[in-house]
Amino acid sequence: MPNDKDVAVLGVGMHPWGKWGRNFVEYGVHAARAALADAGLAWSDVEFVAGGDTMRNGYPGYVAAASIAQALGWNGAQVASTYGACATGAQAIDVARARILAGLCDVALVVGADTTPKGFFAPAGGERKTDPDWLRFHLLGATNPIYFGLYARRRMEIFGATLADFAQVKVKNSRHGFANPNARYKKLYTIEEVMASQVVSDPLRLLDICATSDGGAAVVLTSMAFARKHAANPVRVAAVSTVTPRYPNTVIEMPNFATDSAVGVAVPDVPFRDSIARGAYEQAGIGPEDVSFAEVYDLSTALELDWYENIGLCKPGDAEKILRDGVTTLGGRQPVNPSGGLGCFGEAIPAQAISQLCELTWQLRGQAGERQVANAKVGVAVNQGLFGHGSAILAVV
Amino acid sequence: MSSTRRPAIEGWFTLDDAAPALLGTRCKACGTYFFPRESFACRNPRCGASDFEDVPLSRRGKLWSFTDNRYPPPKPYVASDPFEPYAVAAVELEREKMVVLGQVVAGVGCDQLETGMEMELVLDTLYRDGDDDVVTWKWRPAHAQ
Secondary structure, eight states: OOTTTOOEEEEEEEEEOOOOOOOHHHHHHHHHHHHHHHHHHOOOGGOOOEOOOOOHHHHHHHHHHHHHHEEEEEEEEEEEEBBTTHHHHHHHHHHHHHHTTTTOSSSSEEEEEEEOSSSOOOSSSSTTTHHHHHHHHIIOOHHHHHHHHHHHHHHHHHHHOHHHHHHOOOOOHHHHHHHHTTOOOOOOOOHHHHHHEEETTTTGGGGGGOOOOOEEEEEEEEEEHHHHTTSSEEEEEEEEEEOOOSOOOOOOOTOOOOOOOSSSSOOSSSOOOHHHHHHHHHHHHHOOGGGEEEEESSBBBHHHHHHHHHHSSSSSHHHHHHHTTTTTSSSSSBBTTTTTTHHOOOOHHHHHHHHHHHHHHHHHHHHOGGGOTTTOOOEEEEETTTTTTTEEEEOOO | OOOOOOSSSSSOOOOOOOOOBBEEEEETTTOOSSSOOOOOOOOOOOTTTOOEEEEEEEEEEEEEEEEEESSOOOEEEOOOOSSSOOEEEEETTTTTTEEEEEEEETTTTGOOTTTTTEEEEEEEEEEEEETEEEEEEEEGGGGOO
């Protein structure tokens, strides 16, 4: 049943992920036009544009909503550009949702796009000795895979995860994304191939770790009243969670050198990564048992297994079991990353959470083709950005 | 010319070779530790005090997790050429109830590390800058001394 905090997803669109090397604005315009066409609306109908910023494309990237609005042809819409690292897209979606729910507009376009450099993500230039993101590279050479490697090793030590389990995640996702027209990597892998790829940050291999990609994604969000005039049963966004950690956060997070100290105050009952989807479940009055499928942020294969537990698909330590039992594979009880996930896409930071909502929408409409989840009614997408950004979206039909 | 030794960053650790320590702060009101040092406002949301004392952190802790860099990290890391892979450790300090990252000394790879093992802090070269030896904190297994 719709509730008064729902907004409709009237249109979705993406520019395929890849390493195209063009201006990020082009991907944003392509995705925005696709989403508007999907909604059956014109650019002139858009009253508000929420843009997900990119940090690697100069000033136009810091004002992404305006950069893309200008490229579409100024139409006088109000804009907001927002940044939350990997969680950027969820923030942009939530800003648009809040304006719609406040009655300030009926039609909002949310768009994010990125052009990424080759190789490891690096910090912004200059010598910035008070910036932990700069310092972690300078003093430790702590790339993102270093943090992923720490989590993966921990999972092996605590729960007995194996390299074959991690590889199985890649194998599963490579099958899921194989026929996805927007995926960058369309190749089927075997467990042996994944395990034999070069070690980047032990225990993680190259094929365990997501690449950096170019891409763009957009959604057209509208009020439910507006949507009913255009669609019989539109997909609805039932919740968006952009929670921050609660002090003390005792799991080491990018880009930090240390965790918070737990000396002065008790550790919270719900760790940060568990609180992200929980925030969305509580908003919508939906539980993990109701979820038909999930899109989770598989920055590494091992991290996908952490997410199963963080979003409540199983209890801590059971992720490997539900993976092996096929629960999270297409055809299983709760498929995870039917899109193929980051393993098939690579990461285009400000577009990523928006692309997750695109996938939720296609699945909930029954338009996902060969990767369709049977009888999809409730989809959850989760993601986490460095500097303490949670991102969870619940979409329902 | 003799080489000069200097820290890779000022004020984060002592240059005491025998017993180097990371330099943090401790909130005088609630006792919370901070590394790197916090001196403006306590981040415990139930505290918010602004009086801190400087404290050297525990020099030993238990290995929480570990990994390594097999490929040279991008700048501003100054990578050796040819690049020598190195391990990175996350070490849990019992008194401070916090986990602190650090490189592991050269020659100790992931195959010699085990979660839960006792680690200790040492000073070691991060990179050479001309004749200067630029040093930082690193972890090594405590039994290796």
